[in-house]
Amino acid sequence: MNVTNVAIVGASGYTGLELIKILITHPYFNIKYIANSEGQTTLSKLHPSLLGVFECDIQKADVHEIALTCKLAFLALPHKAAMEYVKPLMARGVKVVDLSADYRLTLSVYEKYYSHHTDKKNLKNAVYGLPEINKEKIKKASLVANPGCYPTCSVLGILPFMKHMQKNMPIIIDAKSGVSGAGKKLSEVTHFVNVNENFFAYAPFAHRHAPEIAQVLGFDLKQIYFVPHLVPVSRGMISSIYLHVKGDFDAMEVLREFYKQEKFIRIRRNPVDMKSVAGTHFCDIYVKRDGDILFISSAIDNLLRGASSAAVANANLMMGYEQNLSLPTIAYVP
């Protein structure tokens, strides 16, 4: 198999670090270029835990340099910043996996929930990078919009039950995320003393991942009732989903059948937990029905299946490699 040189732009943050950790051991992706907004440092200075593991210079991000040496770039940047790079990279023929929200939504939805979009052309051609839905499209895509963490966790739980749902009934998603989901930036909400020994909802019915979930599943946003909560753990995410369903079906069986081909989705007989997926690309799902209500509990690592390992899966498909190549499987247990 041919080796592909890749660039990582946005190496300072958590998802940048996770990308590097995966790609270090990838048999075909060769990390050729790592950049952040300042450059002039080294990887082990930026991420001391990588000292003695992998070393390279950190560049100040430069589109021209990337295009000279790399076929594919991972962008681990904030929304708005990402589109500044996508446009010129695409123009130079570099394939892109964008971890930001910039190419996930239709124009009108994006501009309503995020901000003005300055790259409408590429937005039109971007593919939403959830292989469970778009596998064939991703294989042919030049630009893949990597899904948000909450949408990944929630959509994977809901998808198998789409045809069993009652029409027009509310879809309630009570989601919980570890603190790394808030990023490396300093804020009240990431101060240890505020989070530790605490638990709370934030942005109830107002989080920007709700319209993403609605769009991916083809629902009206009004049907999605999404409330995220912060859990005092570093990583992990669980969506507790409540659906109104109808008809006679064995929920566990539906789940097993739907995902029987998916190595990285594990159907659980007992409620899922965050720790068993932390450090991995797995999505663990549990389901229980009571009357017309279905309870689905879906767990992922927010930084991996919810960001960086999902990005590598997409890149694998885009470059013709096996989808699951080099995705992490060993959980942070105990």
Next chain:
Amino acid sequence: MNVTNVAIVGASGYTGLELIKILITHPYFNIKYIANSEGQTTLSKLHPSLLGVFECDIQKADVHEIALTCKLAFLALPHKAAMEYVKPLMARGVKVVDLSADYRLTLSVYEKYYSHHTDKKNLKNAVYGLPEINKEKIKKASLVANPGCYPTCSVLGILPFMKHMQKNMPIIIDAKSGVSGAGKKLSEVTHFVNVNENFFAYAPFAHRHAPEIAQVLGFDLKQIYFVPHLVPVSRGMISSIYLHVKGDFDAMEVLREFYKQEKFIRIRRNPVDMKSVAGTHFCDIYVKRDGDILFISSAIDNLLRGASSAAVANANLMMGYEQNLSLPTIAYVP
């Protein structure tokens, strides 16, 4: 005001300790008798954090001794064990606040979800100790069944909106508890390594607090969809409640109006958090409506408002004292 001698039976556990911590500074309740199942120790040996604060002998629980010296007994015992004490204490004229589940439910519900009941006579006369519902009855009661933690947290959130709810629609309660809710007993689920950096649901649609919630609110159990989760914190509880509502009303205003007399219920403009109520008798409530769905977030300290401070409030009422006397107000913040 007259001083009342009280007994605490079940001093070893967390709720026993919390009772003692409150009663130490109570102006009218005098701790006369503290017992556990073994006796022959002292309070500071049982609870070293109380060394130098309050000291007394721990007795092996003896109903006769209690009746000789105390007018009221707090029972902080497991269910089933509690009824063994209630019967003889009542027979001897000692008032009882029972923190177990033994007298909370109707006979048939109790026997379905717990076990055989051997004190049907007192069960009939027991009053459910939620002053927001039963204040006047509690004042006259000889036996008060102290509510469960999840029911307290959930019922206080739902009560104000009873008349705004759509009939026969599911009531979804996605609840979260700190680990002290599982008690002092050693178990897989309380091992640090299993809980730390983790989060999971347990007993979905099958927890024994669901029938208690249904009974208190007068709903069919089939309407209540209750899923508790374990949060890696020592104490605190949040119920995220989703109700189908109808008609035009200002949810925040309904909440304020309903609880305007209640010093220990705080209406919050922002989502509630566990830490601001930990260490206190407060119940903090937040509400947000979106279309026909109402999101209510209700927070308590599971060991206080969910157990021991609620028990003291009940005892205050039973002895003719002011309901809120000596209830803790200062949270474990920061």
Next chain:
Amino acid sequence: MNVTNVAIVGASGYTGLELIKILITHPYFNIKYIANSEGQTTLSKLHPSLLGVFECDIQKADVHEIALTCKLAFLALPHKAAMEYVKPLMARGVKVVDLSADYRLTLSVYEKYYSHHTDKKNLKNAVYGLPEINKEKIKKASLVANPGCYPTCSVLGILPFMKHMQKNMPIIIDAKSGVSGAGKKLSEVTHFVNVNENFFAYAPFAHRHAPEIAQVLGFDLKQIYFVPHLVPVSRGMISSIYLHVKGDFDAMEVLREFYKQEKFIRIRRNPVDMKSVAGTHFCDIYVKRDGDILFISSAIDNLLRGASSAAVANANLMMGYEQNLSLPTIAYVP
């Protein structure tokens, strides 16, 4: 007893909050004035956990206003900022308990480890506020410098053994603090993800509390080997102290004898723990000797005995009240 009106300047931080929490229930201190650097808010907006407990306006700190209404001011400000207030407050006859480092050290030591001192006159007259050493002086003082948290925790452990120590041998203090010790300010070191599931030393042999310990105990700084560590808990502090001792003595007995009058120092037969003192003014001490080395383990709540409850003890003495009046005794256990 006469009531004393007091001011708290620096209400935004953790020690300001702890001061307020204690003074709310103090029988003789009346909180007359609370200020931070901006003003124009209320206490419950600044500290939402106090909603429904105590309410008042937060002022923009004004020395003139304080002097008009208050006899004593608590300054919970950063070093350097404190001296700006001490000077004019003293000039107006307001007694001061200063929680900063500004008046703890001799001029030369202060200027070496902190910065230029602009209030040398008051510095000369300030009393170091450790009642175990300076009780009588504190009673007569107008300005008390409240000790640092690490010095309090360490000095209380070492004091009883001063005459048993070998001359000129190193005093090793391996100290551990919860994260609230780093304050409310946002920084890498207080980001949840950096602290959680982590543990590390910082500023080894270079922390500014080392010269304070040396000065209080009358040692040469060269003898003090002080290494603080950060523990992933919100509050609590332990000093593990290793002393070279000589002669024949029963270490536990020396400890008991030395502190037999001190209600808030508890001698422990088993190693002390952070949690049993969190929320209280207690200092718990354990000692064990092996050959010529004495291991002392001393635990305090860094925000209370290490700051705010110590400040109230000092204020009690300064105003002629009983030293231990209203100091917190009930730990955050369980």
Next chain:
Amino acid sequence: MNVTNVAIVGASGYTGLELIKILITHPYFNIKYIANSEGQTTLSKLHPSLLGVFECDIQKADVHEIALTCKLAFLALPHKAAMEYVKPLMARGVKVVDLSADYRLTLSVYEKYYSHHTDKKNLKNAVYGLPEINKEKIKKASLVANPGCYPTCSVLGILPFMKHMQKNMPIIIDAKSGVSGAGKKLSEVTHFVNVNENFFAYAPFAHRHAPEIAQVLGFDLKQIYFVPHLVPVSRGMISSIYLHVKGDFDAMEVLREFYKQEKFIRIRRNPVDMKSVAGTHFCDIYVKRDGDILFISSAIDNLLRGASSAAVANANLMMGYEQNLSLPTIAYVP
């Protein structure tokens, strides 16, 4: 390179799980046999996080079966239980890496600190498995005693400075371990509520790892002052070591020079932290000198470098593979 079939006896515990996680991806060790004391289950039932990663039956441990199929066995058993297996395995020609304490100490020391030894013959021939000291002996050994976690962490910090130490002066080791060090067994000390938000010393001057440290370094036990503490994290270990040194030397340079060949020892310019080594075989070391005292801070993952990855390194050497083959390098950061 030839593949070696190996057995893991004691698969239920944390170190058993870590062994499996490493060996799954090892190019030459083939997991042929996994056993615990009951058998009759599967790996994914025992360790649900491995579902979909690696599956096999769990046997009831049987020496005869092991000898039939495996050349080497890892014993992840409690002390005393291990020697019951070592004897018959050695008799059948199976090489053994024993993770217990049974073969680490001389007979007299073992019997003083642990219990009666029933396999004196093999004890005599066992090699202490610290490659930094015994690399050549390990290569030829049939039985390797895998070092304790505290001894590994402490000895690696002290070794480089042996010739710079003052004679007969105390060696103070203030060590800190995550809770997984206490194992999977249920106990007061591993109950979440007792450990969370807490920190304490245990077994000061009385831990059984102290004689192991003394023996490995060739010191009199009386010189070693060892105090372990429990940190509220799941994994990680730090030894803060204080040595009396003499002469003129650059401590950092000594450290670098001593370990210049060791890929898995990282010299740090800043104090080490637990998280940067968690999940890896690395030992991170930092040193700072002040006068005649040297502060060494040494960090490992207690379950990996302190147990299971160290065992794999030993097995690598015993079978003629490269010492560092397949040892984990990627830390649990963020």
